[in-house]
Amino acid sequence: MGDARPLKLDDVRGFEYVEVDQKWLSRLRANWDDWWGDQTPIATCVRCGRYTEDVNRDAVGEPMHQDPEDDHENVCSECIEKALTESLKAIIDEQVDFSDEDRAALKKVVELVVHEPDKVLELKDLGNKVRSLEKQNNFLWLVVVGVIVVLFALLIAPTLA
Numbered sequence: 001m002g003d004a005r006p007l008k009l010d011d012v013r014g015f016e017y018v019e020v021d022q023k024w025l026s027r028l029r030a031n032w033d034d035w036w037g038d039q040t041p042i043a044t045c046v047r048c049g050r051y052t053e054d055v056n057r058d059a060v061g062e063p064m065h066q067d068p069e070d071d072h073e074n075v076c077s078e079c080i081e082k083a084l085t086e087s088l089k090a091i092i093d094e095q096v097d098f099s100d101e102d103r104a105a106l107k108k109v110v111e112l113v114v115h116e117p118d119k120v121l122e123l124k125d126l127g128n129k130v131r132s133l134e135k136q137n138n139f140l141w142l143v144v145v146g147v148i149v150v151l152f153a154l155l156i157a158p159t160l161a
Contacts, residue, residue, distance in 0.1 A: 020040050040059065041058070046074055085110065085114065
């Protein structure tokens with residue numbers, strides 16, 4: 001014990017985490033009674049080296065593809081997000097001539113989609129509600145016009161007879 005040196009912050013290895021796709025996790029929870037239901041195969045991201053879910057193995061750990069050439073690269077969601085953002089920026093820079101104001105507005109939209117997808121879904125739900133209200137409004141106008149036509153027909157019928 002006398003030789004023990006104090007632990008320095010440089011000696012501590014950085015934290016790594018396992019990222020699990022919620023879709024697969026919900027499937028595993030549905031099969032909770034199975035002996036393998038709480039296992040998730042992991043692999044390192046080919047771009048950054050962090051641990052992420054292994055997309056080439058099933059919950060038991062067996063390969064999902066017969067031919068190793070069919071395997072997909074294990075990439076974490078942060079690297080996918082970064083690659084998508086970079087490719088979108090490259091496409092926009094090459095093919096579209098935007099002003100600086102348009103670029104700033106587009107950057108805000110991309111950030112909203114990437115960082116706050118719940119707000120995008122809320123906007124979509126709001127659009128669906130507006131469409132349903134428009135349909136209800138159209139139906140009410142149809143009823144009103146129908147009532148007017150019936151009343152008009154009732155008023156004209158005695159004069160024709």
